[in-house]
Amino acid sequence: MTKIKSIRTRVWNWTGPTVPPQGNFCTNASDALWDKGDAMASFRFHQWLTCEVEAEDGTIGIGNAALAPTVVKKAIDDWYAPLVIGEDPFDYAYIWEKMYRRTHAWGRKGIGMTAISAIDIAIWDLMGKLVNKPVFKLLGGRTKEKIPVYYSKLYADSIPAMQKEAELAQKHGYQAYKSRFGYGPKDGMSGMRENLKRVEALREVLGYDVDLMLECYMGWNVDYTKRMLPKLEKFEPRWLEEPVIAEDVNGYAELNAMGIVPISGGEHEFGLIGCTDLLRKGAVSVLQYDTNRVGGITAAQKINAVAEAFQVPVIPHAGQMHNYHLTMANANCPISEYFPVFDVEVGNELFYYIFKGDAEAVDGYLQLDDDTPGLGIEITEEHIANFEVIE
Ligand SMILES: O=C(O)[C@H](O)[C@H](O)[C@@H](O)CO
Numbered sequence: 001m002t003k004i005k006s007i008r009t010r011v012w013n014w015t016g017p018t019v020p021p022q023g024n025f026c027t028n029a030s031d032a033l034w035d036k037g038d039a040m041a042s043f044r045f046h047q048w049l050t051c052e053v054e055a056e057d058g059t060i061g062i063g064n065a066a067l068a069p070t071v072v073k074k075a076i077d078d079w080y081a082p083l084v085i086g087e088d089p090f091d092y093a094y095i096w097e098k099m100y101r102r103t104h105a106w107g108r109k110g111i112g113m114t115a116i117s118a119i120d121i122a123i124w125d126l127m128g129k130l131v132n133k134p135v136f137k138l139l140g141g142r143t144k145e146k147i148p149v150y151y152s153k154l155y156a157d158s159i160p161a162m163q164k165e166a167e168l169a170q171k172h173g174y175q176a177y178k179s180r181f182g183y184g185p186k187d188g189m190s191g192m193r194e195n196l197k198r199v200e201a202l203r204e205v206l207g208y209d210v211d212l213m214l215e216c217y218m219g220w221n222v223d224y225t226k227r228m229l230p231k232l233e234k235f236e237p238r239w240l241e242e243p244v245i246a247e248d249v250n251g252y253a254e255l256n257a258m259g260i261v262p263i264s265g266g267e268h269e270f271g272l273i274g275c276t277d278l279l280r281k282g283a284v285s286v287l288q289y290d291t292n293r294v295g296g297i298t299a300a301q302k303i304n305a306v307a308e309a310f311q312v313p314v315i316p317h318a319g320q321m322h323n324y325h326l327t328m329a330n331a332n333c334p335i336s337e338y339f340p341v342f343d344v345e346v347g348n349e350l351f352y353y354i355f356k357g358d359a360e361a362v363d364g365y366l367q368l369d370d371d372t373p374g375l376g377i378e379i380t381e382e383h384i385a386n387f388e389v390i391e
């Protein structure tokens, strides 16, 4: 039996060039505030956490987290690492419960569950490396020849700019695209028109033989969404994502029950019970947890089973290897989100500047290798000059 010897957390603070948010960019939860202030602060994910779990034999498993990295680092260093060091990584279910129950008073959502996720992902990468198998082979194996992906960008900008981006994306063979709305309740009827004009313009470029998903990032409310759904229906969106704040589960359920456009969400939900609650209430037609938030691979795989029982597809937020392996191993995970590799704007792009080995989409699909152990990523220092790394 091998034991976990140490856990090393690092915060990677991007100091390199960034692309400022263009146009109206994306609605978000801050839009409801009277003082608009810097709503784009919601989008400055310009930090990432790496979490390396080392076994006694020197094998290292790599986990990560993108939410509040400096705070999650402190939580791991001070609270979670002491619970995990000395344990056998193959006792991952016990370790998970230990982390969850020992910090339950404050850790079952948000920062705590994000910390648990980072450690759990590292443990699964470590287990894969120790048995020389890819993580998806430990979860259920290959359920797809390759993974279909959707192009996820198209933030709100001028119509010509968005149409140009869509035309460029089309050249890469994607069969599905996600766009962001830039207008919400504070922009009134004229904002609705701006939203609708951009969806229509994207359909003009993309046609109707590909999927188009629409993202609100918690920037609308139930009233506004109820008014928008009938206007959006003719554009045949595959889903409308996070129309309201994550805690308004009843609002989700009311909108989803209208049956006009499937409502998706879950990237800001945490834990098996939290996601089961979304499913039990019919709040989402597509569940979108992120494995580096929801509780890691251990929790995500349990949620996948519950979602399958409800026959609700799971399409995790963000792509990236910690999600791709679950999509490959579950028939109820039909496609993956894919952030194309671009200059750093939102911060979702940072994954490519910290890790090498993340799967790249080709002609709208990505592939995982049957023989690469673990998650198949390593930390690279290729872009270290653009980071301040906090040990
Ligand atoms: O679904 C997504 O990709 C997330 O909501 C994005 O990461 C966020 O930046 C809004 O686009």
Ligand SMILES: [Mg+2]
Pocket: 215, 217, 241, 242, 267, 317
């Ligand atoms: Mg989203």
